[in-house]
Amino acid sequence: MSSFEAVFGGSPEVVARAPGRVNLLGEHTDYNDGYVLPIAIEQQTSVSMRRNNEGRYVLRSEMLDCTVRFTLDSPPTEHFATYVYGCLVEAHAAGIKTPASDIYVQSDVPIGVGLSSSAALEVATLRAVRSLTGELVDDVLIAQLAQRAEIKHAGVRCGIMDQMASSLAGTQSALLLDTRTLERRLIPLPPGSAVLVLDSGLARTLAGSGYNQRRAECEEAARRLGVISLRDVNDISVADTLPEPLRRRVRHIVSENERVLLAAACSGAEEFGALMNASHASLRDDYEVSVSELDRLVALLQAHSHVYGARLTGAGFGGACVALCEPQALPEISEGVLLDYSRSGFSGRMLVPSSARDRSVRP
Structure with missing residues (x-):
């Protein structure tokens, strides 16, 4: 070095x-x-x-x-x-x-x-x-x-x-x-919870992904709705007049803002985790920035008994997933989920809580 x-x-x-x-x-x-x-x-x-x-x-x-x-x-x-x-x-x-x-x-x-x-x-x-x-x-x-x-x-x-x-x-x-x-x-963070981040093994480059396209779609939707930005849309139904995919892009932004505010007010890890699960579904279906690797990794995390909720994090199109978990179970969760992920033919690794405990599991 x-x-x-x-x-x-x-x-x-x-x-x-x-x-x-x-x-x-x-x-x-x-x-x-x-x-x-x-x-x-x-x-x-x-x-x-x-x-x-x-x-x-x-x-x-x-x-x-x-x-x-x-x-x-x-x-x-x-x-x-x-x-x-x-x-x-x-x-x-x-x-x-x-x-x-x-x-x-x-x-x-x-x-x-x-x-x-x-x-x-x-x-x-x-x-x-x-x-x-x-x-x-x-x-x-x-x-x-x-x-x-x-x-x-x-x-x-x-x-x-x-x-x-x-x-x-x-x-x-x-x-x-x-x-x-x-x-x-x-x-x-909610009491009795900790953050775990797992890498899907699929790298993505923001400038070369659909990030700029999604931003342009949001700007076009805001223009058609006559608002400065989609922050100013409070009722998802107003987007029903928009063509696809603009209607779904608006639906994600409006519902995601609601989830952030709900999460900031909630006191329980289960409620917070449920909001994370809903966020991933919205990113996958309405914003269309997930991929099969991310969906598989999130599904494995969500199915684990010591995980409150999980979602992709970042712009999507690859990258990492974040989960809210029981703190004492972090090693068990990461090892078990990554092993099952490798059995699906993918290669992942733990990134957080600590790079010193980084573990990779390859198929």
Whole structure:
């Protein structure tokens, strides 16, 4: 394993970290000005920085074993580097003078499974810039700059949930976030429950998936209904005049917002889990972002006696599933479910609660 010292010589001036996240409820609602309920995970991305005299940025990714050089006027062509470049450009546009620097990225946030590795990279980069420059940049502005970076420079028309969760959420309580107003509060997990995340083994790339298509469909539905966004639709029946698939897209967004608010108010794990189960059905049938691997893994989780509820998490089209479980049964659940999943011909692994206890089961 390399290090900043080994690559650049000497020590970094600053080191900043940011976590990945898993979304418990509120999928695809963030870019519709709706409600979301993410929670941070233990895995983090770290970004080390030091000013250099090269007049350009030198970016090294430990995970990808790749070094990229660029300036603010000459963007990189490597996709992972566009996230860092975008953060630097957007910080500069906000009046934060980012000096040419050596940048070293390390991460144990899994890529391509719906745990927001990109948001962790963006937030960690901007936190490093904040420390390096001494600029007074609050955590909400960091999330907003990170979102702009991903939309404008990485080509993903994301909502702000991932960046707000990475910038503001903790690992013990979920963040109830109104993505329109950015009002937020922490919601403890129901008593006697813990979060488990299993990787389906099917990677997906947001920019190359149906994510942007779903967002465009929501915008078209809102236009036809005469509202600013689907957040403003409270009665699902008003969508009955819309053609398919717009009617089903509206149905998912409206019902998913309701589920988030119900989950934030409920006190029992069984009720919370039932809302997660309903969310997956909506994502599968109305929003059409699930796939056979995700459906199989979710079905196995939902059928387990120590699982309260389960659903896909992230944008879909592959990636991970999240389950609310009895805490003492997490090893039993993950091992049993992954074994049955492998017997179905698929390969999965445990991602959360801890990468140190990561287990893979292959057919």
